[in-house]
Amino acid sequence: MSQAFEFPQGFLWGSATSAYQIEGSPLVDGAGPSIWHRFVRTPGMVHDGDTGDVACDHYRRYKDDVRLMRELGLKAYRFSVAWARILPEGKGRVNPGGLDFYDRLVDTLLENGIEPLLTLYHWDLPAALDDRGGWLNPDIAHWFAEYASVMYRRFDGRVKKWATLNEPWVVTDGGYLHGALAPGHRNRFEAPIATHHLLRAHGAAVQAYRAEGKHAIGLVVNLEPKYAASDSAEDRAAVRRADAYMNRQYLDPVFFGRYPDELEEIFGEAWPQWPAEDFELIRQPIDYVGFNYYTRSVTRHDEQAWPLKAAPVKQHATYTETGWEVFPQGLTDTLVWLRDRYGNPPVYITENGSAFYDPPVADGDTLDDPLRVDYLRKHLRAIHAAICMGCDVRGYMAWSLLDNLEWSLGFSKRFGIVHVDFQTQKRTPKRSARLYSRIVGSNGRAL
Numbered sequence: 001m002s003q004a005f006e007f008p009q010g011f012l013w014g015s016a017t018s019a020y021q022i023e024g025s026p027l028v029d030g031a032g033p034s035i036w037h038r039f040v041r042t043p044g045m046v047h048d049g050d051t052g053d054v055a056c057d058h059y060r061r062y063k064d065d066v067r068l069m070r071e072l073g074l075k076a077y078r079f080s081v082a083w084a085r086i087l088p089e090g091k092g093r094v095n096p097g098g099l100d101f102y103d104r105l106v107d108t109l110l111e112n113g114i115e116p117l118l119t120l121y122h123w124d125l126p127a128a129l130d131d132r133g134g135w136l137n138p139d140i141a142h143w144f145a146e147y148a149s150v151m152y153r154r155f156d157g158r159v160k161k162w163a164t165l166n167e168p169w170v171v172t173d174g175g176y177l178h179g180a181l182a183p184g185h186r187n188r189f190e191a192p193i194a195t196h197h198l199l200r201a202h203g204a205a206v207q208a209y210r211a212e213g214k215h216a217i218g219l220v221v222n223l224e225p226k227y228a229a230s231d232s233a234e235d236r237a238a239v240r241r242a243d244a245y246m247n248r249q250y251l252d253p254v255f256f257g258r259y260p261d262e263l264e265e266i267f268g269e270a271w272p273q274w275p276a277e278d279f280e281l282i283r284q285p286i287d288y289v290g291f292n293y294y295t296r297s298v299t300r301h302d303e304q305a306w307p308l309k310a311a312p313v314k315q316h317a318t319y320t321e322t323g324w325e326v327f328p329q330g331l332t333d334t335l336v337w338l339r340d341r342y343g344n345p346p347v348y349i350t351e352n353g354s355a356f357y358d359p360p361v362a363d364g365d366t367l368d369d370p371l372r373v374d375y376l377r378k379h380l381r382a383i384h385a386a387i388c389m390g391c392d393v394r395g396y397m398a399w400s401l402l403d404n405l406e407w408s409l410g411f412s413k414r415f416g417i418v419h420v421d422f423q424t425q426k427r428t429p430k431r432s433a434r435l436y437s438r439i440v441g442s443n444g445r446a447l
């Protein structure tokens with residue numbers, strides 16, 4: 001093993017999942033339905049009519065899955081809580097059965113020496129709140145803070161790293177602008193409203209944490225660096241719009257208390273003006289940035305591309321099954337960008353991974369996934385390069401521990417370092433899991 005890629009002492013190595021994608025049992029023990037429980041039943045919205053009714057059956061198999069993490073030597077586990085298990089109507093009545101499940105999960109993680117990183121919201125809004133307007137209703141900031149406070153009181157201390165939202169950009173772009181994700185709206189006037197209410201809810205939950213919690217809380221964002229397809233003024237302007245829309249739309253309000261100017265240019269009449277006090281709520285200081293990295297975009301001007309007037313340009317490169325270019329340099333570049341734009345905040349890579357076709361499980365105990373092995377190795381080396389450039393990266397959560405429900409793509413795309421046979425629920429570590437285990441055990445020296 002070489003010292004070349006040794007990570008800082010205490011670097012936190014783990015894996016990540018989300019509730020709706022792995023748990024199954026969506027309505028047991030008093031849980032209420034989420035918008036995804038509804039969305040998967042909308043004909044044509046999810047590949048093959050796949051649902052999260054069973055998924056990885058993690059709700060029942062969580063002890064085995066924690067044992068698997070321990071056998072791989074993982075130090076941390078990022079998971080999300082299904083809001084509707086805790087508050088079946090989204091607000092008001094607390095469901096003891098929901099709290100008890102996450103008690104069992106957190107305690108089992110701690111008993112196995114694995115640190116829990118808890119995400120309060122990973123897209124599965126209680127359906128009862130969607131019936132009241134969901135992220136379009138300004139009251140959702142209070143509803144979210146109420147839910148967060150229930151969780152802080154029960155888990156803070158055992159949970160020392162909290163995240164409010166997973167990827168508000170995807171919630172808005174997928175759920176309210178393009179309609180590919182729950183709740184499936186397609187409305188350019190709704191998107192900026194959902195964005196603003198997500199940010200207010202984030203701020204309200206951080207404010208509640210400062211009153212009740214004693215550890216760390218952050219926001220998880222997906223960041224995708226944009227590179228101009230040419231040096232033309234048009235393409236460079238398209239990059240500025242795309243970068244503002246995906247990368248600065250959420251972090252600028254949190255760090256600077258204002259939206260990027262390009263957003264009004266993009267949304268025009270659909271861009272509201274918001275009161276100054278909202279930004280005081282949104283810009284509550286956070287303890288870290290959760291950064292989900294998958295790919296980059298080479299971007300050109302495209303007059304027809306609504307609403308950004310920007311479009312990606314395909315590269316001569318390796319692409320994953322989800323159509324994302326494999327570009328590890330983009331991870332280094334974005335970490336340096338975070339360092340320089342936002343004052344080098346502590347960063348956890350809260351998701352990074354790849355979906356490639358996995359050959360059928362071979363006999364024996366390991367499935368070969370050479371493309372995912374290559375992706376993992378190159379992206380960890382990219383993080384190491386950023387750390388050597390002074391970026392304050394504190395940990396890495398591989399997406400994902402298990403093959404799981406890839407939202408509208410159903411079970412057709414496999415991101416797991418552990419293969420799941422969805423007929424038998426058998427787990428089989430892939431070669432990427434074996435490599436990751438060696439990397440974790442050597443703090444990077446096995447890279």
Ligand SMILES: OC[C@@H]1[C@@H](O)[C@H](O)[C@@H](O)c2nc(CNc3ccccc3)cn21
Pocket residue numbers: 018021166167170222292294322351399406407415
């Ligand atoms: O697609 C893989 C994962 C997904 O399973 C996670 O639940 C979610 O947090 C997640 N976010 C991204 C990156 N962002 C993104 C960009 C465009 C469309 C959908 C997601 C990838 N992933």
